[in-house]
Amino acid sequence: MEVDSDxxxxxxxxxxxxxxxxxxQSYLSLLTTLLSTQPPSSNALITFGKHFTTSTSMAMVVGRRVLGSYVIALCAGTSMDKKGTSAIPLDEELSNDQAKYEDLGKRAFKSENGEEIRRDVVEGVLSGGGLSGWCDEQTTVLRHLYSHLLTIEDDFLGAAKALMQIPLEGTSRLISDEEKLAVYIKIVRLLLECGEWGQAQTYFSRASLLIxxxxDKETNLQYKLSQARLFDFSARFNEAAQKYHEVSFESSVAEDDRLQMLKAAVTTSILAPSGPQRSRILATLNRDDRVQSSLPPSLATMLRKMLLEYIVRQEEVKEFEASLEEHQRAKVEGGGTVLERAVREHNVNACGKVYDNISFEALGNILDLDADLAENTARRMIEQGRLRAWIDQPLHLLYFESRTSHDTDAEAQGTAGGLGIESREKEIEPRLWSERWDDRIRETSIKVESLAEQIQQKGLIPAVSVA
Structure with missing residues (x-):
């Protein structure tokens, strides 16, 4: 008998x-026949499945048992994680059939192209829409299975879209917050794998309301890691470094993965905008013994140079850049990449440890920029309160403000003597160079007027009478 034809x-x-x-019993007998055929016919199994999932008149007692057996067979032998997956309702009869259809499913899809047939069947049953509400539990399991099969094929976007189709709101099925949270986090992780961080942020926001x-430790860990990666993708590198470093201490994570998180923490801390917040995370990472013992020497050296405010050379930048991910090479406003901006801003601060003042032409030579762009970089950092300096516009000089007695190198990194005791950074009010220039003229005028008054009081010059 040709199964496909009839x-x-x-x-x-x-x-x-x-x-x-x-x-x-007749439905189950037919299902057994379809699964026993080697290799099974994907078209026949799709037709069988859609007969139930699109029916609006199916008797619940019959449909739940038969479709439940069908779904059990399709899931059999896969490595799909059942955590966060809607369970198939098992009555006494279906529980008795479970072992039988798991065995049939394993044998049906064990051939060379068995996984391809399985995927085609699941995709065929879910396609076309029109799925009935009475079988939400079974179709939800199929969507989880479809997402799992696409993930194996590295189709992360397709896998995420499969989970997006699961009705979590406005359905007759009772769905726990735990299940919703698990689905949202899975979607976020899949979207991040394919770089769709904008969409991932939407689902992460939903997960944040339920976390x-x-x-569950694993769920919380996945949440933290997703948050770190979202910070990374959105160029919030200071926050990303802190979260990566936090995850790198989780004992439930494999040792290799913990080191990978530590490496990501160091990388993002270097890419972060120069300023007190980055200095603190750099100091924290520098005190982590694993940085020196387990990470590549070039990465540890780059971290130390950033921490101690040593000028970073172009050859060191190129070596570090080779290890960056694609999104970390993004262009930024004003030209250059994220790394180039971070290094330039760092080198501006580093100059403050060497010079009292520097011309914009000389600063441009250090930053590999022309004088105007070097001035713009310094001005932006001053306005944002990330550089203690002021600009002498007529002389084209950048003056670095002298550090106070308590503002030592260790304090500048957010620590007291490097012991990890947090110190409060003195905030610098962002001011335009023109405002600073006006203040200096005002101060000079007041001093001149005061000197003139003192000279007049001592009688060194006669008072001028006004007619």
Whole structure:
């Protein structure tokens, strides 16, 4: 008998049987036949599945048992993580059938192209829409399975879209907050794998509203890692470095993965904009013994140079740049990459340890920029309160403000003597160079007027009478 040619007619014939028990057994007998064929026909299995998932008149007792057995067979033998997956409702009869259909499913899809057939069947059943509401539990499991199969093929965007189709709101199915949270986090992780961080942020926001409901360590860890990667993708490198470093201490994470997180923490801390916040995370990472012992020497050296405010050379930048991910090479406003901006701003601060003042031409030579761009870089940092300096516009000089007695190198990094005791940074009010220039003229005028008054009081010059 050719199953493909008459499967529809057999299903129609079975559906007309009035006795529910007999009808159920006939459906299960046909399913057994389809799964026993080697290799199984994907078209026949799709037709069988859609007969149930699109039916609006299916008897619940019959449909749940038969479709449940069908889904069990499709999931059999896969490595799909059942955590966060809607469970198939198991009554006593379906529980008795479970082992049988798991065995049938394993044998049906064990051939060379068995996984391809399995994927085609699941995709075929879910395609076209029109799925009935009575079988939400079963179709939800199929969507999780479809997402899992696409993930194996590295189709992360397709896998995420499969999970997006799961109805989590406005459905008759009772869905726990734990299940919703698990689905949202899975979607976020899949979207991040394919670089769709904008969409990932939307689902992460939904997960953030539910994260308080779980005490599961693995779920919380996945949440933290997703948050770190979102900070990374959105160029919030200071926050990313802190989260990566936090995850790198999790004992439940494999040693290699913890070192990978530590490496990501160091990388993002170097890419962060120059300023007190970055100085603190640099100092924290520098005190982590694993940086020196387990990470590449070039990375540890780059971290130390950034921490101690040594000028970073172009050859060192190129070596570090080779290890960056694609999104970390993005162009920034004003020209150059994220790394180039970070290094330039760092080198401006580093000049403050060497010089009292520097011309913009000389600063440009150090930053590999022309004088105007070097001035713009310094001005932006001053306005944002990330550089203690002021600009002498007529002389084209950048003056670095002298550090106070308590503002030592260790203090500048946010620590007291490098012991990890947090110190409060003195905030610098962002001011335009023109405002500073006006203040200096005002101060000079006041001093001149004061000197003139003192000279007049001592009688060194006669008072001028006004007629």
């Amino acid at each position: 499967i529809s007619s057999q299903l129609d014939s079975i559906s007309s049987i009035s006795n529910q028990k007999e009808r159920t 308080h409901v779980t005490k």
